[in-house]
Amino acid sequence: MNEVFDFVIIGSGVAGLYSALNFPENTKVLLLTKKRVEDCNTNQAQGGIAAAVDEGDSWKLHAADTLNASASLCEEEAVEILTKEGPKEIKRLMNMGMEFDHKNGKIDFTLEGAHGKRRILHAGGDATGKKLREFLSEKVGKKKNVKIVENALVLELLKNNSGRVNGVLALEDGIFKFYKARAVILASGGCGALYESTTNPDVATGDGIAMAYEAGAEIMDMEFIQFHPTALYNPKGLSFLISESVRGEGAILLNEKGERFMPKYHEKAELAPRDVVSRAIMSEMKRLKTPYVWLDATHLGSEYIQERFPTIFKTLMKYGIDMRKDRIPVAPAAHYTMGGVKTDTFGRTNIPGLYACGEVACTGVHGANRLASNSLLEGLVFSHRAVLSAQREEMESDDEVEIQKIMQKYENRSKMVSKAKEIRRELRHKLSLYAGVERNESDLRIFLKWIKEKNEGLEEGWNEDIWKTRKALTVGALIAKAALLRNESRGAHFRKDHPESKKEWENFHIITTNKGG
Numbered sequence: 093m094n095e096v097f098d099f100v101i102i103g104s105g106v107a108g109l110y111s112a113l114n115f116p117e118n119t120k121v122l123l124l125t126k127k128r129v130e131d132c133n134t135n136q137a138q139g140g141i142a143a144a145v146d147e148g149d150s151w152k153l154h155a156a157d158t159l160n161a162s163a164s165l166c167e168e169e170a171v172e173i174l175t176k177e178g179p180k181e182i183k184r185l186m187n188m189g190m191e192f193d194h195k196n197g198k199i200d201f202t203l204e205g206a207h208g209k210r211r212i213l214h215a216g217g218d219a220t221g222k223k224l225r226e227f228l229s230e231k232v233g234k235k236k237n238v239k240i241v242e243n244a245l246v247l248e249l250l251k252n253n254s255g256r257v258n259g260v261l262a263l264e265d266g267i268f269k270f271y272k273a274r275a276v277i278l279a280s281g282g283c284g285a286l287y288e289s290t291t292n293p294d295v296a297t298g299d300g301i302a303m304a305y306e307a308g309a310e311i312m313d314m315e316f317i318q319f320h321p322t323a324l325y326n327p328k329g330l331s332f333l334i335s336e337s338v339r340g341e342g343a344i345l346l347n348e349k350g351e352r353f354m355p356k357y358h359e360k361a362e363l364a365p366r367d368v369v370s371r372a373i374m375s376e377m378k379r380l381k382t383p384y385v386w387l388d389a390t391h392l393g394s395e396y397i398q399e400r401f402p403t404i405f406k407t408l409m410k411y412g413i414d415m416r417k418d419r420i421p422v423a424p425a426a427h428y429t430m431g432g433v434k435t436d437t438f439g440r441t442n443i444p445g446l447y448a449c450g451e452v453a454c455t456g457v458h459g460a461n462r463l464a465s466n467s468l469l470e471g472l473v474f475s476h477r478a479v480l481s482a483q484r485e486e487m488e489s490d491d492e493v494e495i496q497k498i499m500q501k502y503e504n505r506s507k508m509v510s511k512a513k514e515i516r517r518e519l520r521h522k523l524s525l526y527a528g529v530e531r532n533e534s535d536l537r538i539f540l541k542w543i544k545e546k547n548e549g550l551e552e553g554w555n556e557d558i559w560k561t562r563k564a565l566t567v568g569a570l571i572a573k574a575a576l577l578r579n580e581s582r583g584a585h586f587r588k589d590h591p592e593s594k595k596e597w598e599n600f601h602i603i604t605t606n607k608g609g
């Protein structure tokens with residue numbers, strides 16, 4: 093055993109950092125993150141954090157908007173907790189010194205799709221996630237009881253004989269490290285980067301979901317992947333997100349012919365729920381045979397654009413697009429994982445000692461469609477609750493980790509890398525094609541057959557590439573199996589062969605387990 097801690101946290105996004113901040117000084121905490129601390133979805137968040145902080149707003153109105161967007165799949169208790177406790181966490185952050193943007197001495201709330209009120213707090217204009225991550229990193233950095241290790245890829249959750257998670261196996265600079273703990277907090281984010289077109293950074297590969305599944309955790313609602321309607325169309329690589337708040341401030345969507353099309357699809361036009369906007373864009377793209385539509389913000393005013401959207405403005409300039417006078421080519425891209433490791437409202441999974449919070453977790457708070465800017469808030473509220481609950485865990489004296497037994501799996505080192513990498517590349521393409529914005533039964537069956545063949549064909553033995561590929565195939569299969577089973581359309585899950593929502597699927601979650609785990 094390399095080291096013993098009270099708690100091990102996996103991930104350095106909002107959920108991981110806020111967990112680390114909230115564990116009391118008398119606990120020994122280890123935070124492991126697979127690249128640098130800033131490599132996480134949190135750092136990319138632009139629009140802001142939704143919370144009913146303004147005088148004319150209330151948690152009930154925020155909860156109602158969240159439920160409306162969820163397409164009858166939210167867990168109402170979790171939504172109540174999110175919206176009630178959210179403002180308290182925001183005020184707590186502000187008391188600690190976190191600065192949100194102000195205008196004329198007041199918080200400058202913005203509006204986003206499917207919110208009935210201007211309740212989105214933002215920081216640094218459109219750099220909310222970066223500002224929040226920097227703020228939390230600085231606070232955690234001052235805590236003497238927290239050790240952060242970067243470039244630490246967690247490979248496995250360890251369990252004792254009674255089935256309790258009591259540590260992790262990580263790979264740090266090519267060296268295997270075993271850490272023992274009273275409890276493990278999984279804050280490893282979603283799986284958007286497994287798709288070909290995505291707004292997520294490359295760390296978002298759903299490792300935590302795959303590891304938890306293999307350890308026997310229940311995985312819920314994996315068919316629900318949110319596609320952001322307006323990612324920059326970039327045929328050469330990673331899509332860059334054009335925040336919903338650009339539409340919130342008045343930008344409109346136009347098709348190739350220059351026609352505004354959203355009003356014919358939804359009464360809220362450009363501010364309709366994300367799944368509606370994504371499908372409307374896909375439909376216009378198909379109809380006019382173009383790989384993108386246009387987002388037009390030119391009427392918002394040159395000064396206002398630069399002041400309100402500095403990050404988007406500067407990034408687009410690098411691509412040769414001046415959003416003050418040019419229309420922006422956009423297309424939908426995988427953005428957010430609504431499903432994940434099933435937890436209760438205190439982050440507890442079905443495995444003793446294993447907690448999950450943030451995007452990796454599924455409390456049911458987003459239902460079939462996440463309301464914009466609810467996820468940073470979720471990271472704050474539910475990581476805090478997980479920390480409160482995890483502190484009740486005791487270190488079990490007989491919790492010995494059978495290191496030799498575990499290491500047998502990693503002894504046979506494979507030198508073959510190219511096949512595994514190629515499979516991951518193909519997986520990204522196939523996931524987008526067969527389990528993307530639109531799905532149908534035959535495509536999903538073809539895709540699942542392909543995953544099975546690739547898994548069987550992948551060489552025995554171990555190396556980092558084979559590990560990553562197996563994890564990616566596991567998550568791909570979890571998405572496809574759930575998407576196949578849910579033979580209806582709801583929220584972000586659209587089945588071309590079953591375009592209608594079915595009463596019997598309402599409030600019904602698909603939960604998958606690996607019984608052998």
Ligand SMILES: Cc1cc2nc3c(=O)[nH]c(=O)nc-3n(C[C@H](O)[C@H](O)[C@H](O)COP(=O)(O)OP(=O)(O)OC[C@H]3O[C@@H](n4cnc5c(N)ncnc54)[C@H](O)[C@@H]3O)c2cc1C
Binds near residue numbers: 142221244299300464
């Ligand atoms: C472009 C973009 C814009 C967004 N805008 C908004 C917004 O305006 N408002 C909003 O509320 N939400 C927004 N979101 C969503 C939001 O940012 C995320 O849902 C949220 O930040 C997730 O936080 P997290 O802590 O759960 O995960 P992340 O921030 O993704 O962090 C996960 C961490 O786990 C680490 N990790 C993963 N696997 C392993 C492993 N095997 N070993 C070790 N470490 C591992 C990663 O490296 C990373 O540090 C946006 C997302 C994107 C991509």
